[in-house]
Amino acid sequence: MVSLACILGLVLVLVVKCSGSGDGELMIGLGSYDITGPAADVNMMGYANMEQTTSGIHFRLRARSFIVSQSESRLVFVNLDACMASQIVTIKVIERLKERYGDLYTHQNVAITGIHTHAGPGGYLQYVVYIITSLGFVRQSFDVLVDGIERSIIQAHQNLRPASVFINKGEILDAGINRSPSAYLNNPEEERAKYKYDTDKEMTLLKFVDQQWGPVGSFNWFATHGTSMSRTNSLISGDNKGAAARFMEDWYNKGFESQSLIKSGAGFYKRPPRRISNIINPDFHQHRRELMEIASTIQSSPGRNITSVAKRVRRRQAEADRPQFVSAFCQSNCGDVSPNVLGAFCIDTGLPCDFNQSTCNGKNELCYGQGPGYPDEFESTRIIGERQFKKAVELFQNTSEQLKGKVRYRHTYIDFSRLSVQLSEGGEPVTTCPAAMGFAFAAGTTDGPGAFDFKQGDDQGNAFWKLVGGLLKKPDEEQISCQYPKPILIDTGEMHEPYDWAPSILPLQIFQIGQLVVLNVPGEFTTMAGRRLREAVKEVMTSKDRDSNVHVVLAGLTNTYSQYVTTFEEYQIQRYEGASTLYGPHTLNAYIQEFKKLASALMNDEPVEAGPQPPDLLEKQISLLTPVVMDATPLGASFGDCKLDVPVGSTFKQGDAVTVTFWSACPRNDLMTEGTYALVEIFVKSTNKWEAAYDDDDWCLKFKWSRPSKLSTRSYATIEWQIPEEAVSGVYRITHFGASKSLFGSVNHFTGSSSAFAVT
Numbered sequence: 001m002v003s004l005a006c007i008l009g010l011v012l013v014l015v016v017k018c019s020g021s022g023d024g025e026l027m028i029g030l031g032s033y034d035i036t037g038p039a040a041d042v043n044m045m046g047y048a049n050m051e052q053t054t055s056g057i058h059f060r061l062r063a064r065s066f067i068v069s070q071s072e073s074r075l076v077f078v079n080l081d082a083c084m085a086s087q088i089v090t091i092k093v094i095e096r097l098k099e100r101y102g103d104l105y106t107h108q109n110v111a112i113t114g115i116h117t118h119a120g121p122g123g124y125l126q127y128v129v130y131i132i133t134s135l136g137f138v139r140q141s142f143d144v145l146v147d148g149i150e151r152s153i154i155q156a157h158q159n160l161r162p163a164s165v166f167i168n169k170g171e172i173l174d175a176g177i178n179r180s181p182s183a184y185l186n187n188p189e190e191e192r193a194k195y196k197y198d199t200d201k202e203m204t205l206l207k208f209v210d211q212q213w214g215p216v217g218s219f220n221w222f223a224t225h226g227t228s229m230s231r232t233n234s235l236i237s238g239d240n241k242g243a244a245a246r247f248m249e250d251w252y253n254k255g256f257e258s259q260s261l262i263k264s265g266a267g268f269y270k271r272p273p274r275r276i277s278n279i280i281n282p283d284f285h286q287h288r289r290e291l292m293e294i295a296s297t298i299q300s301s302p303g304r305n306i307t308s309v310a311k312r313v314r315r316r317q318a319e320a321d322r323p324q325f326v327s328a329f330c331q332s333n334c335g336d337v338s339p340n341v342l343g344a345f346c347i348d349t350g351l352p353c354d355f356n357q358s359t360c361n362g363k364n365e366l367c368y369g370q371g372p373g374y375p376d377e378f379e380s381t382r383i384i385g386e387r388q389f390k391k392a393v394e395l396f397q398n399t400s401e402q403l404k405g406k407v408r409y410r411h412t413y414i415d416f417s418r419l420s421v422q423l424s425e426g427g428e429p430v431t432t433c434p435a436a437m438g439f440a441f442a443a444g445t446t447d448g449p450g451a452f453d454f455k456q457g458d459d460q461g462n463a464f465w466k467l468v469g470g471l472l473k474k475p476d477e478e479q480i481s482c483q484y485p486k487p488i489l490i491d492t493g494e495m496h497e498p499y500d501w502a503p504s505i506l507p508l509q510i511f512q513i514g515q516l517v518v519l520n521v522p523g524e525f526t527t528m529a530g531r532r533l534r535e536a537v538k539e540v541m542t543s544k545d546r547d548s549n550v551h552v553v554l555a556g557l558t559n560t561y562s563q564y565v566t567t568f569e570e571y572q573i574q575r576y577e578g579a580s581t582l583y584g585p586h587t588l589n590a591y592i593q594e595f596k597k598l599a600s601a602l603m604n605d606e607p608v609e610a611g612p613q614p615p616d617l618l619e620k621q622i623s624l625l626t627p628v629v630m631d632a633t634p635l636g637a638s639f640g641d642c643k644l645d646v647p648v649g650s651t652f653k654q655g656d657a658v659t660v661t662f663w664s665a666c667p668r669n670d671l672m673t674e675g676t677y678a679l680v681e682i683f684v685k686s687t688n689k690w691e692a693a694y695d696d697d698d699w700c701l702k703f704k705w706s707r708p709s710k711l712s713t714r715s716y717a718t719i720e721w722q723i724p725e726e727a728v729s730g731v732y733r734i735t736h737f738g739a740s741k742s743l744f745g746s747v748n749h750f751t752g753s754s755s756a757f758a759v760t
């Protein structure tokens with residue numbers, strides 16, 4: 001029988017074939033790879049809170065890529081579940097791609113961006129200021145990113161096939177609020193009057209439709225900070241955007257056509273083990289006693305050595321011949337946008353914080369933004385993720401506008417330390433300044449108050465800070481007046497010992513796929529700064545044909561990281577974002593000037609200058625994070641033995657939480673890339689075997705790692721399973737995988753399982 005889908009597919013192919021505008025057909029490839037970094041001891045990137053180090057995983061981090069190719073022209077966009085892109089990561093990825101593919105993929109046509117989660121391991125950036133709290137450079141964080149990005153691009157390259165791209169846009173009103181409204185209000189009134197809201201509410205989504213397979217993925221851009229998880233969380237998480245991506249990929253893999261999205265609350269995204277529900281007889285529900293009986297006969301399996309590590313559930317379930325569905329939620333101009341949408345309150349009095357200063361009784365430490373799940377940060381993450389996911393699904397299911405036209409790009413490096421800028425209102429040119437951070441930077445934001453532990457003259461701080469803190473430079477008069485009215489806390493742009501503290505050369509890049517234009521910027525633009533840049537580029541793109549349909553999207557935190565970009569007016573207020581706008585009051589105008597040149601070159605098919613190369617500082621990096629010395633268990637216990645088991649014969653019901661603790665070893669011994677530290681397994685009676693049902697990438701499973709004391713060689717893995725409502729009734733157990741290090745440095749893999757328990 002010829003299905004409707006086939007007919008539709010055929011029509012689609014015909015439409016694509018017939019409507020070619022002479023710009024050549026598109027080929028699309030998607031890829032995705034695990035980039036989860038060290039889940040122990042490593043400082044998390046984002047809040048710059050020394051005490052916030054990783055100790056487990058809520059769900060895994062991924063690099064998701066798409067390649068669009070049109071005859072001789074192609075471009076690559078990689079979205080990382082990481083706080084931001086890093087210059088040294090970008091440089092090394094491009095080197096790898098050059099070795100593999102020659103000149104196919106270069107700095108010109110590859111963009112690597114970060115979702116701005118504040119719950120991922122840090123230490124992978126090359127400039128001093130961004131690795132102070134991580135005790136310097138962390139090789140493992142860096143390597144897993146470079147490897148994962150390369151793998152994800154290889155997959156996308158191998159998946160390249162004829163396809164079409166659709167675009168759709170819609171508003172999400174409840175996933176972000178302005179966290180610095182007093183700065184926003186300093187923008188001209190007539191400019192603010194053009195916009196209904198003080199943050200951008202629009203999500204722009206691309207849907208990729210393969211000619212053979214139909215929908216194969218989507219990428220979207222929406223502005224909201226990755227700060228739903230707080231500055232005290234220690235579990236690796238993709239925060240709200242990583243969650244949204246996980247929900248959407250699971251939703252699709254569940255068979256999206258048959259899914260209704262209307263199911264409210266937490267339910268619908270949780271992936272029931274599809275294969276398993278086919279194996280287990282649904283009548284099991286009536287055999288509660290039988291389940292309990294089976295469970296009570298299966299004791300825990302003691303820790304044992306293994307040679308291979310567990311593969312993840314999700315990969316096993318993917319159909320081998322079909323490309324995996326990839327859905328990415330990318331960041332935009334989120335500079336002043338907080339996902340903590342209830343507002344900022346004083347934790348002592350419960351009253352709103354001071355409007356202008358975000359302080360409580362003059363102190364910033366007590367003022368916290370509250371997410372919709374407050375005080376449960378996991379709930380806040382889920383809710384803000386779900387709001388983006390739902391909108392993305394709606395846009396995905398209702399696309400009509402197809403991207404047609406040229407695939408083009410332009411890229412240049414600009415030295416932002418002393419760039420002459422001609423303002424549009426005329427007059428003498430102004431200049432940008434060498435990078436510097438203002439005092440308000442140290443105060444942090446309502447998403448994470450009192451951020452950095454370094455202030456000038458502070459002789460405390462960690463070992464890395466002690467090493468570099470003495471090298472602080474006093475800014476001269478010229479720099480002070482250039483940066484005015486920013487009071488300079490650290491003159492980062494003029495500090496080069498032991499190596500550069502901040503970037504001065506920034507990559508600016510513009511991508512075009514038909515009507516879509518993506519501005520790849522290396523920073524966090526505020527709402528109004530993003531609007532001004534998009535408007536300026538749109539004006540150039542429509543200069544020849546005022547009616548032409550152009551969608552301009554800003555992709556923040558791309559290719560390298562240079563903190564914030566505010567408008568000139570917001571800069572005057574010197575809140576956190578203004579204090580973190582590195583190159584002085586005219587930073588945004590410099591971007592606008594240079595992007596107009598790029599856009600114009602793109603429009604006219606003219607080349608642009610490559611510009612100065614940013615430095616490769618990999619060889620100079622200093623790392624002070626102590627490596628794993630060795631792991632041990634107490635006498636009589638082996639790695640993988642249960643320390644705290646479920647009682648024999650236990651029964652649980654959907655909605656309950658099950659917790660098991662194992663004797664474990666440091667997760668830094670093996671990151672279990674595309675594997676897992678934890679599995680929930682279900683017993684299949686017909687085969688007498690255990691089948692994997694959930695892994696450490698599932699929302700319902702948390703892998704928590706801890707030590708009895710800081711220098712102890714012993715450690716625990718506590719695995720928490722919040723049994724989903726849709727979990728099928730049956731006999732389950734919890735299994736842990738790890739790797740231990742001996743005194744002589746050899747690494748041994750081990751596993752162990754809890755006793756069985758029934759879920760009915």
Ligand SMILES: *[C@@H]1O[C@H](CO)[C@@H](O)[C@H](O)[C@H]1NC(C)=O
Binds near residue numbers: 304305638748
């Ligand atoms: C696993 O291997 C380690 C190192 O070879 C050894 O010390 C340990 O006894 C083994 N454990 C088990 C349960 O066989």
Ligand SMILES: *[C@@H]1O[C@H](CO)[C@@H](O)[C@H](O)[C@H]1NC(C)=O
Binds near residue numbers: 182355356
């Ligand atoms: C915030 O500061 C502005 C400018 O100094 C002032 O006019 C306004 O009253 C202040 N708002 C509040 C709520 O304190």
Ligand SMILES: *[C@@H]1O[C@H](CO)[C@@H](O)[C@H](O)[C@H]1NC(C)=O
Binds near residue numbers: 394398400
């Ligand atoms: C789908 O798109 C059409 C046309 O663009 C629009 O009128 C309609 O409201 C959309 N429906 C949904 C559910 O978004």
